[in-house]
Amino acid sequence: MSIEHMLSVPIADRDAAWEIEFLKELGRGSVAVVNPDPVQGPDGWPYLLVATGGRKAEEFEPVITVARWLASRGMGMVLNPEKPMPDFVLPFGMIWNFVERGEFLTLAPSVRAGALEIQNGQKLLTGAPSRVYLPDAVRSVLKEFFQRQKVADPRVLMISAESAPTADSQWDLAFSLESLGSPPAQEHSGIAEAIAWFLPTHYSVALVSEKAVPGFVSL
Numbered sequence: 340m341s342i343e344h345m346l347s348v349p350i351a352d353r354d355a356a357w358e359i360e361f362l363k364e365l366g367r368g369s370v371a372v373v374n375p376d377p378v379q380g381p382d383g384w385p386y387l388l389v390a391t392g393g394r395k396a397e398e399f400e401p402v403i404t405v406a407r408w409l410a411s412r413g414m415g416m417v418l419n420p421e422k423p424m425p426d427f428v429l430p431f432g433m434i435w436n437f438v439e440r441g442e443f444l445t446l447a448p449s450v451r452a453g454a455l456e457i458q459n460g461q462k463l464l465t466g467a468p469s470r471v472y473l474p475d476a477v478r479s480v481l482k483e484f485f486q487r488q489k490v491a492d493p494r495v496l497m498i499s500a501e502s503a504p505t506a507d508s509q510w511d512l513a514f515s516l517e518s519l520g521s522p523p524a525q526e527h528s529g530i531a532e533a534i535a536w537f538l539p540t541h542y543s544v545a546l547v548s549e550k551a552v553p554g555f556v557s558l
Contacts, residue, residue: 342368342391346419346426361427362443365391369399370418377414384430384536386415391426403438410435413480413537435477436539447541464499467556468512472497478558481537485558494518494555498547512538513547515555 345361353361371394377385387409409416415434418427433443473495485493494515514534516522522530531544538544549555 346391350424350426359444359446365418365427366402366437366441366443369401370405370416371398372400372405373420377412380415380417380428382536384415385413386417386428388417388420390419390421392419406434406438410438411476413483415536430536431480432536432538432542433540435474439474440539445539445541462500463552465552465554466497467554468495468497473512477537481534482558484537490519492518493558494549495558496547496552496555498545498552509543511543511545511547513545513552513555516546516548518549518555519546 342361342364345357345364348357368391370389370391373388373390377387380386387405389405405416409431413431415431416429417425418429419425429443436445437443482493485491494517496513496515498511498513499509514531516527519530527546531546535542535544
């Protein structure tokens, strides 16, 4: 099924199954850049505007080529922005997940964005995020973001509450509250959601105090 055929489905009828299939098709397709200069979206993040049709054939480039360019610059992508409502908005995390893993959307257990509740005496498995999980280029983009927020040394740690984790286990990418300046609790959710824009949708983001869990490392 072609991209244009899938986009003929009314937005109200585009369910989770449609999204999965559309993103697979998009990864195999081509797009035309509407404007070479990125724009700031309503959410405050930078996006490249692209079209899936209505352009000359020579204007189209493979999506993977465009995605690689975006991944190196920390940008997202908006499909068909000239419509009353764009057909799809891809944050940076989906872009680099596609470049690194060949898929915009990686299916996984439900994700968490916010505070991670840790019980007294609870056993945890922890470790530094690998370069596969969090590539150097992505770390650089994240560091630039944190520097703009006046965070000089963000610290991270992978945390799992499971005693025998598997490939499908729930791991959280935790950010040290202390390294973020110990923001008040009412800001934690918003901070986690902002960080989540830079990460694939199947990643869980949490803010954790180093007083509760030791071992955080510099991003």
